[in-house]
Amino acid sequence: MLLDTPKVQIGWKAPEFTLADPDGNSFTMSEHLGEQGLLIAFICNHCPYVQAIADRLAKDARELQAEGINVLAVMSNDYSYVEIDSPPYMKQFAKQHDFSFPYLVDKDQAVGKAYGAVCTPDFFGFNKNGELQYRGRLDDARMAPPQNRSRELIDAMRLIANTGKGPEKQHPSMGCSIKWK
Template sequence: MLRFSRQLDYGQPAPDFALPDTDGRIRTLAEFAGKKALLVAFICNHCPVVLHMLPSLCDFAREYAPKGLQVIAISSNWPDEFPEDDYPHMQAFAKEWDLPFPYLYDESQDVALAYNAICTPDFFLYDGDRNLSYAGQYCPSRPKLPHPPLPGVPPMRTDLPVTGEDMRRAVDAVLAGRSIPVEDQTPSSGCSMKWQPGKDPWWG
């Protein structure tokens, strides 16, 4: 089911986390304290929107790492509906794509709830003080998704290349110490988060 990011809590601090990466190492928010900016991306293995933009996101992470940006990807999907989203498949996925950033497993889904994540991909960009500066799309490009047009919903195929232009502008602003007006932020959109029974929030 199609979902749009909620774009909440601008200026609020990044919620803490302690999650295993695909090598089994526990990674924490404090570990990246020295970085000038932090991008937390909620993704998963199966989502066609994620797969559409992932090569560009990997290149983007490699390009901006020397400038002070730390990218972290988190998968919070409950794998009953899509078994390819489970932890062993995440480990294989990280190797297959040679991900240049940690890919963390949020098995309890508590971190997704803390960040108000609702879709994949869902992006949260924090400044050097770890306050939320941007919660929007990577860029306007979308893949062709197998559903008919929905009333009031932008078309999910734009025929635009994946450039990361929105995220690039946002990260450049954060690294330069500039604010990003909320009205200039377009919601991300993609597959709905897959919640485990009894865990799904009212807004999920």
């Protein structure tokens, strides 16, 4: 099912979480909330919208990380329903797309629910105080080839890093619904 992300309250405080990657290494949200902010991306392996942007996300994330903006990805789908979203496939997907950021398993779906994630991809941009400043799309290319794309997420995260505030105009992300238990 195709969904758009809903509008949310700017300034909403990021709920704390600790999740593990497919290898069992734990990552805590607050430990990644750096001086330049934090991007949390809810993604999965099977969604054609995520597959279409995965390489662009990896490239943009490396650029953000080089500027001191941290990135975490969370997979909240019920992988007993969609096996290709299970941890072994997450590990392959991250390697295939050269992810430089942790790709975390939300097995009980508590993090996805706490954040109000609705689709994949679903991007949340936080300032250094953990206040939501961006909930939008990666870019305007969507499923198309990324020629001359407007890098909305990069621009928003840079603005957040520099001012603590996100852009006034934000376009919702679009993708597959999260597969809840």
